[in-house]
Amino acid sequence: MADEMTAEPDLARRLAAEAVGSFFLFCVVIGSGIMGETLSGGNVAIALLGNTLATGAILFVIILIFAPLSGAHFNPAVTLVFLVRRELSVRDAILYVLAQLVGGIIGVWAAHLMFDLDILQFSTKARTGTGQWAGEAIATFGLLMTILGAVRYRPTWVAPAVGLYISAGYWFTSSTSFANPAITIARGLSDTFAGIAPADIGPFLIAQIFGALIAAGLGGWLFSQQTSPDSAKIRA
Template identity: 50%
Template sequence: MTAYTLSRRLVAEALGTGLLVATVVGSGIMAETLTHDIALALLANSLATGAMLVVLITILGPISGAHFNPAVSLASCLGRTLAAADLAPYLAAQFVGGIAGTMAAHLMFSLPVLDMAMKVRAGPAQWFSEAVATFGLVAVILAGVRFEQKAVPWLVGLYITAAYWFTASTSFANPAVAVARAFTNSFSGIRPVDVPGFIGAELAGALIAMMLIGWLLRPQPAHQSQSAKAQS
């Protein structure tokens, strides 16, 4: 596998997170403009986001790992697939890229470059939804990389598309995306005051997934396996 310099990996993370957020925010604005049917708008938003994830992970994954998500980078660092020294730069690139994505979406639709969101997204159901959404995302990535690495772009895209619909929070599952969406007063926005609750829930879900799925995927030691066969 080709190794890329840290600077290239950081640009890939910023670019990927920016394009992801531009898709989330931009498709939300487009849907809100074209229809007053909230279910139809959410469908458009979820399909665009899932499709873009497949594309971004496919083309940028070989460069940076295609995290585009601080929770995924944290899980990767704890799992020792991302160097500890690279964690802070990855997070910075993701947050900067995410906010740039919101700005790009606003410019495309002739809106103020940044605009504070007013949409309320708070309460135990929303926080639990974010924990579940992020747990599932990290579980999909860990198991996908282990068993079918080439399918990971599709697995993540399909999972997020589905999670838009089965979670009360519409599955942000990403601290960088949550922060970026605080700067858009559109369909996909979230009040800045509600962001910390989302981030806390997302990180909790990611850590639980790391522990549970990490244990689930741990193979039985060879000597124990041979002993079990001998006893049977």
């Protein structure tokens, strides 16, 4: 019985966890954006605040629930970094990304359904320019550094750390911190508050992958196994 409890979940359950978690994450990002824009009376700051709080909260919940199953990636950039670190096989990484995309896009469609919008649509919201591309690179870099550092030294704090980081990212980055190639693609399928025009998706993806790879290199060195967790204790 003990061996069954400690064994790694089979691939089917890990993929299901990635799909279901992505479903809720993407559904909340789009749905809270629609709700925020509807209730804010044209005040974009209020709409963004609602979008922020909902996204940070759902990240906390789904990471807490699904991390023991799949590692709670819900993000191809995260999956890429764990592939580079050789903690995930190429086959599993590809399947993780497919599960994230499929589950997430269904989540976008579910948000449209709940708010009586056309289920199939494309965004017309322009998000482009050097500033926003830099914002995405920095946002993704920071997200992966948060994950790698928390996994190394404070594994029980990964869920709150990621939720708080993305909540901050909505406000300190020019791009509102997509930091996720799968959700960037899915947002292109929603002509709502959180959408992005399909023509603007490519540079966002490049910036996100760049930020993730920089984090993989720096984080691999900074949070290496040669660094004792005891040396990272917070000192007053």
